[in-house]
Amino acid sequence: MAARRSTPGIVERHSRSCPSRHGGGCAKPCTPTFAAWVYDARTGRKIRRTFATSTAAKGWRSDQVTALRKGTLTAPTRETVAQAAQAWIAGAKSGEILKPDGTPYKPSVIRGYEADLERYVLPELGHVRLSNLARRDVQHLADRLAGLGLSGSKVKNALMPLRVVCRRAIRTDALTVNPTANLELPAAAGVRERVASATEAAQLLDALPETDRPLWATAIYAGLRRGELRALRCDDVNTDARVLHVRHGWDDVQGEIDPKSRKGARAVPMTAELRRLLLEHLARTGRRGSDLVFGRTASEPFTPTHVRKRALAAWAATAVGAFLRREPLTAELEPIGLHECRHSYVSLMFDAGFSLERIGDYVGHSSTFMVDRYRHLLDGHEQEAADVFDAYLAKRTGAQTGAHPLAAAREAAPLRGI
Numbered sequence: 001m002a003a004r005r006s007t008p009g010i011v012e013r014h015s016r017s018c019p020s021r022h023g024g025g026c027a028k029p030c031t032p033t034f035a036a037w038v039y040d041a042r043t044g045r046k047i048r049r050t051f052a053t054s055t056a057a058k059g060w061r062s063d064q065v066t067a068l069r070k071g072t073l074t075a076p077t078r079e080t081v082a083q084a085a086q087a088w089i090a091g092a093k094s095g096e097i098l099k100p101d102g103t104p105y106k107p108s109v110i111r112g113y114e115a116d117l118e119r120y121v122l123p124e125l126g127h128v129r130l131s132n133l134a135r136r137d138v139q140h141l142a143d144r145l146a147g148l149g150l151s152g153s154k155v156k157n158a159l160m161p162l163r164v165v166c167r168r169a170i171r172t173d174a175l176t177v178n179p180t181a182n183l184e185l186p187a188a189a190g191v192r193e194r195v196a197s198a199t200e201a202a203q204l205l206d207a208l209p210e211t212d213r214p215l216w217a218t219a220i221y222a223g224l225r226r227g228e229l230r231a232l233r234c235d236d237v238n239t240d241a242r243v244l245h246v247r248h249g250w251d252d253v254q255g256e257i258d259p260k261s262r263k264g265a266r267a268v269p270m271t272a273e274l275r276r277l278l279l280e281h282l283a284r285t286g287r288r289g290s291d292l293v294f295g296r297t298a299s300e301p302f303t304p305t306h307v308r309k310r311a312l313a314a315w316a317a318t319a320v321g322a323f324l325r326r327e328p329l330t331a332e333l334e335p336i337g338l339h340e341c342r343h344s345y346v347s348l349m350f351d352a353g354f355s356l357e358r359i360g361d362y363v364g365h366s367s368t369f370m371v372d373r374y375r376h377l378l379d380g381h382e383q384e385a386a387d388v389f390d391a392y393l394a395k396r397t398g399a400q401t402g403a404h405p406l407a408a409a410r411e412a413a414p415l416r417g418i
Contacts, residue, residue, distance in 0.1 A: 082126035113161035152186035214281040223345030230301035
């Protein structure tokens, strides 16, 4: 094939009928193209692209030479987004691919990622080579999902598995630029967070059947996740030390699994009321040792939907009964979910004076997550924080509470430029 090199790393190509193939000059209808290449010593491969003009070819090659020198150049591969996604799913299931904190992905998370990939991502981008995936492709997918009526949070969640696949590709040098970064996504609508006050929590528990009350009390007074409640065993309940030990979670497919994160395995303080309810529950059921505390049997966990239905019926019956007896309820029994009980636990502990960092140890979350997730709890506590800080400073300096220690120092000694 006739070709002549016009610039190092760039080859000018002509059609078969062009006279230049036989030593003559280029003539119509030939339209030459320009193939540029650089050599990647790490992979032992040439990286090539063809351009319509020599200027474009020279510009591309200059950029690639710079990337090669910086060590950010990656040779394109034939692996598609679908193949990369399948490899990621397999690696996550086997435990080879871990979360950024070094812990395995939960089976339910992997199943959710797999479902979102199959439903939203792969039909649109599965055929694209991973090395060719561009931000505009992902942005177009995000816009299309939003146009189909998906909420902002759902669009974000649908793209999350693609994010983790690309993040893995960057770590393995299959990508140098993350095409899922800096996307313009629709805003997530605010979600109302159901939180029960201490009085409301007590009323909700009192309205429940005796057999279900200990489960809901553990959710609202200890903040355990639903899977942790399902996996809680009698050996994990230390009523003498008033401590609950969270050691496992429960997955619908895998059964008993390790905690959600490293901080998931933890010890949670047990209130006196919760201790009483758990002692009565264990005595009534006769369970001990490795038996499940709240299982429908000693070895089978409870079914969340059944527990939820019984609670809704009990709360509705309480309201109806009060109405028929013409007795006013001191507070409306608004239904609550097990996970909302966990939010209520955080709120109650914060109102009791515990810091978000310490509460994070009890609910199994990092301090950073707690501060970001529950920052709204800090709203309106500025004056309280100022009073506490004033009391601390007064104690340390000997000044009276409410008086600024610097002012007290100025009154006690002549001004010296302070």
